[in-house]
Amino acid sequence: MAGIPITGSLVGDSSRPGQRTWANAIVRWLFICISLLFIAAVLLAPLATVFIMALSRGIEAYLHAFADPDTLAAIRLTLITAAVVVPVNTVFGLAAAWAIAKFEFRGKSVLITLIDLPLAISPVISGMIFVLLFGLHGWFGVWLQEHNLSIIFALPGIMLATMFVTFPYVARELIPLMQQLGNNEEEAAITLGAGGWMTFFRVTLPKVRWGLVYGMVLCNARAMGEFGAVSVVSGHIRGLTNTMPLHIEILYNEYNFVGAFAVASLLTLLAAVTLVIKTLVERTGYRRR
Amino acid sequence: MAGADRAPGSRVSFRQPSILPGFGLTFGFTTVFLSTIVLLPLAALVLEATSMHWADFWHTVLSPRALGSYRLSFGASLLAASINLVFGFIIAWTLVRYEFPGRKLIDALIDMPFALPTAVSGIALTTVFAQNGWIGQYLEPLGIKVAYTWLGVTLALTLISMPFTVRAVQPALLEVQREMEEAAETLGAGRFYAFRRIILPTVLPALLTGFTLSFARAVGEYGSVIFIAGNLPMKTEITPLLIVIHLEQFDYRGAAALGLVMLVISFVMLLAINLIQAWGRRLQIRIAR
Numbered sequence: 180m181a182g183i184p185i186t187g188s189l190v191g192d193s194s195r196p197g198q199r200t201w202a203n204a205i206v207r208w209l210f211i212c213i214s215l216l217f218i219a220a221v222l223l224a225p226l227a228t229v230f231i232m233a234l235s236r237g238i239e240a241y242l243h244a245f246a247d248p249d250t251l252a253a254i255r256l257t258l259i260t261a262a263v264v265v266p267v268n269t270v271f272g273l274a275a276a277w278a279i280a281k282f283e284f285r286g287k288s289v290l291i292t293l294i295d296l297p298l299a300i301s302p303v304i305s306g307m308i309f310v311l312l313f314g315l316h317g318w319f320g321v322w323l324q325e326h327n328l329s330i331i332f333a334l335p336g337i338m339l340a341t342m343f344v345t346f347p348y349v350a351r352e353l354i355p356l357m358q359q360l361g362n363n364e365e366e367a368a369i370t371l372g373a374g375g376w377m378t379f380f381r382v383t384l385p386k387v388r389w390g391l392v393y394g395m396v397l398c399n400a401r402a403m404g405e406f407g408a409v410s411v412v413s414g415h416i417r418g419l420t421n422t423m424p425l426h427i428e429i430l431y432n433e434y435n436f437v438g439a440f441a442v443a444s445l446l447t448l449l450a451a452v453t454l455v456i457k458t459l460v461e462r463t464g465y466r467r468r
Numbered sequence: 469m470a471g472a473d474r475a476p477g478s479r480v481s482f483r484q485p486s487i488l489p490g491f492g493l494t495f496g497f498t499t500v501f502l503s504t505i506v507l508l509p510l511a512a513l514v515l516e517a518t519s520m521h522w523a524d525f526w527h528t529v530l531s532p533r534a535l536g537s538y539r540l541s542f543g544a545s546l547l548a549a550s551i552n553l554v555f556g557f558i559i560a561w562t563l564v565r566y567e568f569p570g571r572k573l574i575d576a577l578i579d580m581p582f583a584l585p586t587a588v589s590g591i592a593l594t595t596v597f598a599q600n601g602w603i604g605q606y607l608e609p610l611g612i613k614v615a616y617t618w619l620g621v622t623l624a625l626t627l628i629s630m631p632f633t634v635r636a637v638q639p640a641l642l643e644v645q646r647e648m649e650e651a652a653e654t655l656g657a658g659r660f661y662a663f664r665r666i667i668l669p670t671v672l673p674a675l676l677t678g679f680t681l682s683f684a685r686a687v688g689e690y691g692s693v694i695f696i697a698g699n700l701p702m703k704t705e706i707t708p709l710l711i712v713i714h715l716e717q718f719d720y721r722g723a724a725a726l727g728l729v730m731l732v733i734s735f736v737m738l739l740a741i742n743l744i745q746a747w748g749r750r751l752q753i754r755i756a757r
Contacts (some may be wrong), residue, residue: 200697212563217555221627225592273502278494284483299734301688303708304727308509311516316718374487404585406691419504424587431591450583458576
């Protein structure tokens with residue numbers, strides 16, 4: 180990685196005052212090398228390992244890992260969870276962005292801080308709060324048991340924990356964007372007689388669509404990959420309440436490395452796709468802040 | 469900001485008038501959803517922890533095992549945030565100032581730790597830095613053990629919190645006025661002097677914000693750490709893991725007490741970030757004059 184020619188294009192540096200060009204060149208070379216080495220050791224090596232380990236016994240063993248019914252169940256559970264959580268948080272994000280960006284009211288900054296709160300909280304705590312409420316010894320534990328309902332160690336708990344963790348993603352993408360775009364067009368639409376919903380779907384939504392895609396993609400990536408919060412509420416029941424990240428842990432602890440890294444390779448691909456979409460969205464002209 | 473032609477002088481009401489519809493619906497939905505998913509569960513944690521007797525609370529929170537876990541969690545997080553302070557700055561500088569082949573790819577890859585599920589980074593890092601791993605095998609003869617030690621914990625925390633510093637510093641570096649820098653150099657200021665007097669003041673708030681964000685994220689991290697940590701009580705056991713252990717023994721109170729400690733720290737970090745950013749804005753104005 181370090182062997183990249185440093186005499187390439189000198190776009191940023193060529194306009195420097197001439198005196199210290201040799202010093203500039205050394206600093207430049209050093210900085211590029213340090214950056215690349217650091218990223219290679221900390222980021223690229225682990226990424227490559229995922230695929231090399233997954234394919235270490237050949238393609239057949241790799242594909243065979245996905246024939247395991249428990250693995251398939253984990254993939255299905257992860258997809259179901261994301262299919263519920265992402266739309267719900269998207270609707271929330273749109274509502275929150277409309278209320279916050281389109282209107283001036285007291286306590287707005289407090290509301291924004293509260294929406295961002297889940298990002299500052301440890302995933303373990305995010306899962307634990309639902310155990311405290313709905314767990315066997317939790318506040319509603321007895322009541323739930325009497326009515327034969329289970330939230331913790333079941334699908335609803337997994338969805339709740341995931342919803343908590345991914346709660347801010349769409350909202351915090353849309354709020355600054357909608358604030359920046361202003362209200363003029365919406366106000367014109369309303370004045371000209373359009374209804375509220377029509378204004379939202381015909382005027383606002385097309386304007387913010389890339390920001391929306393951006394937020395949803397990030398929300399989805401986190402929803403599918405969440406480990407800590409889901410681990411606390413899931414109960415790790417094989418084939419029933421194991422999401423993909425939790426299933427990776429089980430397979431890894433059983434020394435089934437091909438299986439663990441095979442599932443991990445799917446999630447890594449998902450992360451790569453997420454980054455590609457993110458880059459494409461940024462290229463459409465939508466920039467963060 | 470929003471509301472281009474809002475009526476002046478209506479400070480008495482909760483909300484300033486607007487011709488746009490939907491405030492009641494969106495504001496109501498936002499607050500209700502926020503309360504059910506985020507605020508009520510968090511309140512449950514606080515109530516659960518504060519319903520303990522003081523003696524019990526302190527006994528749990530200050531037990532030797534808990535103290536050992538704080539030492540590791542905070543020590544390793546502080547170290548990881550410091551490593552990212554240095555390398556994050558170098559990487560951000562390289563990406564902003566230098567043109568080299570693969571720069572755009574590296575720039576996109578920086579966000580990988582955000583998109584990659586923590587369980588995947590955990591097992592991949594462990595494999596790379598294990599005794600027989602790609603990098604671990606070269607460190608082993610030097611007497612450096614990474615996997616299953618505090619070093620491994622630091623490494624995992626460094627990886628997952630890396631993007632925060634880079635992404636915080638990049639926009640600030642773009643804002644540094646090259647003319648001023650060049651003027652300083654033509655006027656005979658040394659490189660280091662120009663750096664210290666012109667670049668550092670502009671970038672410092674961003675660096676500190678990145679540091680705090682990295683630290684806050686690292687303290688709560690669970691998924692990537694538990695694979696590489698070894699998880700020995702008092703030695704390589706992080707606080708989030710200790711919470712999970714309490715929960716698994718159905719000691720909800722103990723878990724809530726430790727959770728409260730971490731929650732308080734998260735709030736302090738959030739406050740610190742806000743203060744740093746406010747200070748940064750004031751500093752920016754002073755530099756601009």
